[in-house]
Amino acid sequence: MKFDDKIPIYYQIKNYIYRQIIIGELAPGDKLPAVRQLAVDLTVNVNTVQRALGELISEKIIEPQRGKGNFVTEDKQTIEKLKKLLITDQLKELYENLHKLNVTDQEILNYLQDYINERKQVQS
Amino acid sequence: MKFDDKIPIYYQIKNYIYRQIIIGELAPGDKLPAVRQLAVDLTVNVNTVQRALGELISEKIIEPQRGKGNFVTEDKQTIEKLKKLLITDQLKELYENLHKLNVTDQEILNYLQDYINERKQVQS
DNA sequence: TATAGTGTAATAGTAAAATATAACACTAGG
DNA sequence: CCTAGTGTTATATTTTACTATTACACTATA
Numbered sequence: 001m002k003f004d005d006k007i008p009i010y011y012q013i014k015n016y017i018y019r020q021i022i023i024g025e026l027a028p029g030d031k032l033p034a035v036r037q038l039a040v041d042l043t044v045n046v047n048t049v050q051r052a053l054g055e056l057i058s059e060k061i062i063e064p065q066r067g068k069g070n071f072v073t074e075d076k077q078t079i080e081k082l083k084k085l086l087i088t089d090q091l092k093e094l095y096e097n098l099h100k101l102n103v104t105d106q107e108i109l110n111y112l113q114d115y116i117n118e119r120k121q122v123q124s
Numbered sequence: 125m126k127f128d129d130k131i132p133i134y135y136q137i138k139n140y141i142y143r144q145i146i147i148g149e150l151a152p153g154d155k156l157p158a159v160r161q162l163a164v165d166l167t168v169n170v171n172t173v174q175r176a177l178g179e180l181i182s183e184k185i186i187e188p189q190r191g192k193g194n195f196v197t198e199d200k201q202t203i204e205k206l207k208k209l210l211i212t213d214q215l216k217e218l219y220e221n222l223h224k225l226n227v228t229d230q231e232i233l234n235y236l237q238d239y240i241n242e243r244k245q246v247q248s
Numbered sequence: 249t250a251t252a253g254t255g256t257a258a259t260a261g262t263a264a265a266a267t268a269t270a271a272c273a274c275t276a277g278g
Numbered sequence: 279c280c281t282a283g284t285g286t287t288a289t290a291t292t293t294t295a296c297t298a299t300t301a302c303a304c305t306a307t308a
Contacts, residue, residue: 006131006132006135007130007131008130008294008295008296009295009296010295010296011130019224019225022225022226023224023225023226034253034254034255035254035255035256036253036254036255044296044297045296045297045298046256046297046298047257047296047297047298048295048296048297050255050256050257051295051296053255064255064256065254065255065304065305066254066255066256066303066304066305067253067254067255067303067304067305067306068253068254068255068304068305068306069253069254069255070254070255083225086225087222087225087227087235088239090218090221090222091218091235091236091239092239093214093217093218094214094215094217094218094236095236095239095240095243097214098211098214100143100147101143101146101147101207101210101211102146102147103211105240105244108236108240109233109236109237109240111211111215112215112218112219112232112233112236113233115212115215115216115219116219116229116232116233119219120229132264132265132266133265133266134265134266158283158284158285159284159285159286160283160284160285168266168267169266169267169268170267170268171266171267171268171287171288172265172266172267174285174286174287175265175266177285188285188286189274189275189284189285190273190274190275190284190285190286191273191274191275191276191283191284191285192274192275192276192283192284192285193283193284193285194284194285249308250307250308251306251307251308252305252306252307252308253304253305253306253307254303254304254305254306255302255303255304255305256301256302256303256304257300257301257302257303258299258300258301258302259298259299259300259301260297260298260299260300261296261297261298261299262295262296262297262298263294263295263296263297264293264294264295264296265292265293265294265295266291266292266293266294267290267291267292267293268289268290268291268292269288269289269290269291270287270288270289271286271287271288271289272285272286272287272288273284273285273286273287274283274284274285274286275282275283275284275285276281276282276283276284277280277281277282277283278279278280278281278282
C-alpha cells in the first residue's frame with residue numbers, strides 16, 4: 001500500500017479499514033487479519049497498526065478479543081452511520097476548499113460534472 | 125489561523141498563500157507581508173514560513189527580491205493554471221475517495237447536490 | 249500441559265517537522 | 279555612513295510519528 005507522506009500512516013490505515021468495512025470486504029462479525037499479518041501486508045510496524053486499531057476500537061467499529069483477534073462490529077447501524085459520515089466529510093471538504101477559492105455552488109456542480117465526463121472520455 | 129495537526133504546517137501555509145493569490149487578495153506584482161510579519165500573523169516560526177515560501181518560489185508563484193520582499197508573479201497565466209490545478213486536485217480527491225467507498229458517479233453528483241441544498245436550508 | 253496464534257504494551261532509537269535564536273546579506277532612506 | 283526593513287541561512291532543541299525489539303496475557307488445540 002502506498003502512503004501519502006503528508007498524513008500520518010496510522011491515520012491512513014484507519015481509513016483503509018473503514019473502507020474495507022464499508023464496502024463489505026470486511027463484513028459485520030468478520031475477523032480482521034492478525035495485527036502482525038496486517039503489519040506485514042502494509043509493510044509497517046505492529047505498533048503503527050495497533051495505533052490505528054486502537055482508535056477503531058474506541059469508536060466501537062471493531063471489537064478486540066484477547067487471544068482471538070479483532071472483529072468487525074455486528075451493529076450494522078454503526079457501519080451505516082460511518083459510511084454517511086465519511087461521505088459527508090468528503091463533500092464538506094470539497095465544498096469548503098472550493099469556496100475558499102471563490103468558486104460558487106453552481107460552479108462546483110458544473111466542475112464536478114465536467115470532471116466526471118472527462119474521466120469517461122479518457123476511459124473509452 | 126487554525127492548523128490541521130494531521131498535515132505539516134508549512135504545507136498548509138503554502139496552500140493558504142495559493143488561495144490568497146487565486147482570490148486576488150494578493151494580486152499579480154503585489155508584495156507579500158514580510159516573512160517575520162507572516163510568522164507573527166500565523167503564530168509560527170520564521171523558518172516554517174520560509175519553508176512554505178521556498179516551495180512557492182521554486183514553483184515561480186512568487187519571486188523573492190533580497191532586501192525588498194517577496195512578490196506575486198506578474199504572469200497571470202501561471203496563476204490561472206494554478207487555480208485550475210487546485211480545483212482539479214480537489215475534484216480528483218473527492219472522486220477517488222468516494223469511489224473507494226463504492227459510490228457511483230451518479231451518486232456522487234446526487235450527494236453533492238443534496239449537500240449543497242441542505243446547506244442552503246440551514247443558512248435561511 | 250505444551251505450543252502456536254492472537255492481542256497488548258513497554259523500551260529504546262531514528263527521522264521529520266517545528267521551534268528559538270542568532271547571524272549574515274541586501275535595499276532604501278535619512 | 280548608518281539604520282531600519284527585508285530575505286536567507288545555520289545551529290541546537292523539542293515533539294511526534296514511526297520503527298525495532300522484546301515481553302506479557304489470553305485462547306484454542308494437539
